[in-house]
Amino acid sequence: MAGLKKLGELQKSEERLAYLLLLPTLFILVAIAIYPLATVFYNSLTDKKFASSQEVSFIGLRNYRELLSVTVKELPPVIDADTGEVQIDSETNQPVYERAINILPREPFRFRAMKQFNLFGKMYVIGATDREFVRAIGDTLAFTVVTVILETILGLGVALVVNANFKGRGVMRAVMLVPWAIPTAVSSRMWEWMFNSTRTGLVNVVFQNLGIGNGQIPFLVDTAWQIPAMITIDVWKTTPFMALLLLAGLQLIPKDLYEAADVDGAGMIRKFFTITLPLLRPTLAVALVFRTLDAIRVFDLFQIVLQNTRFSMASFAFYNLIDSQTMGYSSASSVVIFVLISVFAVFYIRLLGAEND
Amino acid sequence: MTKRITHIIGRIFFWFLVLLVAFYMLFPFYWAINSSFKTENQLQMTPATFLPRDQTTLEFAPTFQNYIAVFRNERFQHGLINSTIVAVSTTLLSLLIGSFAAFALGKLRFRGRTPSLYIILSMTMFPQVAVLTGLYAVIRVLGISAIPSMILSYLLFTLPFTAWVLTAFFQGLPDEIMQSAQVDGATPLQTFWLILLPLTAPALVTTGLLAFINAWNEYLFALTFTTIEVDARTVPVAIALFTGEISHQEPFGEIMAAAVVVTIPLLILVLIFQKRIMAGLTAGAVKG
Numbered sequence: 001m002a003g004l005k006k007l008g009e010l011q012k013s014e015e016r017l018a019y020l021l022l023l024p025t026l027f028i029l030v031a032i033a034i035y036p037l038a039t040v041f042y043n044s045l046t047d048k049k050f051a052s053s054q055e056v057s058f059i060g061l062r063n064y065r066e067l068l069s070v071t072v073k074e075l076p077p078v079i080d081a082d083t084g085e086v087q088i089d090s091e092t093n094q095p096v097y098e099r100a101i102n103i104l105p106r107e108p109f110r111f112r113a114m115k116q117f118n119l120f121g122k123m124y125v126i127g128a129t130d131r132e133f134v135r136a137i138g139d140t141l142a143f144t145v146v147t148v149i150l151e152t153i154l155g156l157g158v159a160l161v162v163n164a165n166f167k168g169r170g171v172m173r174a175v176m177l178v179p180w181a182i183p184t185a186v187s188s189r190m191w192e193w194m195f196n197s198t199r200t201g202l203v204n205v206v207f208q209n210l211g212i213g214n215g216q217i218p219f220l221v222d223t224a225w226q227i228p229a230m231i232t233i234d235v236w237k238t239t240p241f242m243a244l245l246l247l248a249g250l251q252l253i254p255k256d257l258y259e260a261a262d263v264d265g266a267g268m269i270r271k272f273f274t275i276t277l278p279l280l281r282p283t284l285a286v287a288l289v290f291r292t293l294d295a296i297r298v299f300d301l302f303q304i305v306l307q308n309t310r311f312s313m314a315s316f317a318f319y320n321l322i323d324s325q326t327m328g329y330s331s332a333s334s335v336v337i338f339v340l341i342s343v344f345a346v347f348y349i350r351l352l353g354a355e356n357d
Numbered sequence: 358m359t360k361r362i363t364h365i366i367g368r369i370f371f372w373f374l375v376l377l378v379a380f381y382m383l384f385p386f387y388w389a390i391n392s393s394f395k396t397e398n399q400l401q402m403t404p405a406t407f408l409p410r411d412q413t414t415l416e417f418a419p420t421f422q423n424y425i426a427v428f429r430n431e432r433f434q435h436g437l438i439n440s441t442i443v444a445v446s447t448t449l450l451s452l453l454i455g456s457f458a459a460f461a462l463g464k465l466r467f468r469g470r471t472p473s474l475y476i477i478l479s480m481t482m483f484p485q486v487a488v489l490t491g492l493y494a495v496i497r498v499l500g501i502s503a504i505p506s507m508i509l510s511y512l513l514f515t516l517p518f519t520a521w522v523l524t525a526f527f528q529g530l531p532d533e534i535m536q537s538a539q540v541d542g543a544t545p546l547q548t549f550w551l552i553l554l555p556l557t558a559p560a561l562v563t564t565g566l567l568a569f570i571n572a573w574n575e576y577l578f579a580l581t582f583t584t585i586e587v588d589a590r591t592v593p594v595a596i597a598l599f600t601g602e603i604s605h606q607e608p609f610g611e612i613m614a615a616a617v618v619v620t621i622p623l624l625i626l627v628l629i630f631q632k633r634i635m636a637g638l639t640a641g642a643v644k645g
Contacts, residue, residue: 011466014465014466014467014545015465015466015467015468017461017465017545017546018461018465018466018467018470019461019467021457021458021460021461021465022457022458022461022462022473024454024457024458025454025455025457025458025477025516025520026458026473026476028454028509028512028516029476029477029480029513029516029517031495031509032488032492032495032509032510032512032513033480033483033488033513035491035495036488036490036491036492036494036495037487037488037491038491039490039491039494039495040487040488040489040490040491043490043491043494050490158378161371161374161375161378162378164371166371166375168375170631172375172378172379173631173635174627174628174631175378175379175382175383176378176382177627177628177631177634177635178382178383178386178624178627179382179385179386181570181620181623181624181626181627182386182616182620182623183573183574183576183592183593183596183619183620183623184574184576184593185574185576185592185593185594185596185597186593186596186616186619186620187385188597189596189597189599189612189613189616190385190386190388190389190613190616191385193388193389193392193609193612193613194385194388196609198403199403199404199405200400200401200402200403200405201405202388202405205403205404205405215403236381236382236385240382241638244635244638244639245638245639248635248639293482293484296484297484297485297486299486299576299577300576300577300593300597303576303580303597304576304597313486314484314486314577317486317489317490318486318489318577318580318581321489321490321493321581322581322584327490330489330490331490331491334486334487334488334489334490335487337484337486337487338484338487341482341484341487345479345482348482
């Protein structure tokens with residue numbers, strides 16, 4: 001009996017010690033993550049301004065409506081008052097349509113035209129109350145999808161090469177850590193210089209030699225080139241990380257599986273699809289989602305290279321906090337990012353759970 | 358015979374791939390080094406040259422003026438000092454606090470262990486930008502200056518990772534060590550300090566390195582918290598906002614020199630601790 005009691009006491013003191021040791025970590029995480037997150041949620045419902053003594057009022061979901069309202073409206077053709085027929089532009093020979101600004105709603109927020117398109121002979125316009133943010137969502141998602149796909153394919157290629165047994169393998173692995181170790185701020189400036197808009201920029205020189213452009217392509221200013229340039233930089237910087245994760249996965253695959261396949265006379269390609277790819281699947285899944293979560297919150301690259309000409313979701317939030325000082329509005333955009341990332345994170349934890357069962 | 362030929366072709370193709378990968382990964386950094394040794398005029402030469410060359414004779418003619426300018430630049434000097442203070446403090450704090458938590462999570466029995474583990478795991482994926490405005494408010498309430506603000510806020514991404522990886526390491530240590538220490542009359546805390554912590558030294562080095570590199574490279578918080586306190590800027594912010602002493606145009610020669618200067622120490626660290634870093638990077642993501 002006494003022994004049992006003592007055991008119980010021991011257990012209790014062990015528990016007390018555990019809580020004591022966990023306390024600093026939990027306290028810090030509450031102070032710098034959970035409490036600030038709650039403040040961000042609350043601020044997103046207000047019109048709070050940064051560094052201002054102006055009274056703050058609660059405005060409900062107004063910030064979100066202003067951020068996310070998107071509408072599609074048909075643009076009717078202009079009818080000539082005299083003839084009663086559709087006006088035709090004499091230069092282009094196309095029907096003249098009503099101006100988007102007259103069609104898009106103005107209440108409660110003014111919608112601005114983002115894009116016009118023609119569908120089944122009718123003209124439509126997409127309007128958004130905050131063109132910049134809607135565009136940032138589109139750009140960030142496109143950036144995420146393309147970089148993650150490219151990084152996975154290239155990373156897998158690199159991992160397969162480095163996984164082979166050859167002299168200099170150690171050196172190669174060290175080489176792979178170089179782009180990863182360079183601070184993003186630094187690599188952004190390095191690439192900014194290579195993407196320079198004259199023939200002093202390396203990319204322009206190479207492109208001109210390949211017969212693309214006249215050596216004056218403004219990669220970082222021209223809207224058609226901006227996102228491809230961002231993707232190029234990110235793929236260079238992050239492919240090695242992907243390759244390292246996949247390499248670790250490749251090394252978990254038992255060697256005797258390949259030996260058995262050799263005995264059966266299976267070729268390289270067959271071995272890849274029947275052994276490597278299926279057994280790499282768990283690692284691949286984890287790496288994919290890790291990268292996705294990282295790409296959605298991309299900040300450094302967009303903020304440094306594109307300045308304030310075009311935004312990722314994160315650089316939009318930053319711009320609205322520091323440059324526009326609209327703290328409530330910025331908070332609302334942060335919440336949108338948080339929700340998007342949480343959806344992916346839940347998916348990730350489910351995936352891991354499924355792998356463990 | 359044909360088998361040998363295909364073998365040789367295969368080898369050639371393989372080495373071609375290896376060289377291609379190495380070229381792809383190293384070339385941009387090489388280009389930065391190349392540009393850092395060029396004068397403003399050499400940078401304007403078209404087409405761009407692969408080595409710093411004299412404009413008329415085209416002879417190899419590197420210059421050190423960019424490096425001299427960078428080291429004379431006060432903003433950059435401050436940046437190096439600030440970055441060192443911030444990154445070292447963040448690393449030490451997260452190792453200290455994280456190893457406490459990891460010991461509890463990895464070796465002690467208590468109620469609420471599993472939820473705590475989940476909280477820490479989910480924190481490793483926490484998006485920094487989501488708390489940006491809230492964290493700024495907290496820091497203004499606390500009234501602390503930019504450098505301690507950065508140290509505190511960097512724990513957001515270093516602490517959960519450190520705690521998570523170290524927990525896995527503690528779990529891997531055999532229970533017998535703790536039991537025999539207890540039989541000898543050591544308290545759990547003594548066991549932790551005197552026996553377990555020295556055993557985790559390799560894991561401490563790995564996680565410490567990763568925390569250091571992440572803190573050294575951080576940009577978002579550093580940029581936000583130093584908007585008013587310009588003297589507290591760290592190296593990434595200094596480089597992103599780098600402007601020349603003389604010319605109005607972006608001084609890319611100096612920027613590249615600065616880029617090389619801040620990257621070299623990281624590369625040395627990475628080359629020395631290559632194996633440890635790789636183990637640490639994959640520990641969070643890949644579980645056998």
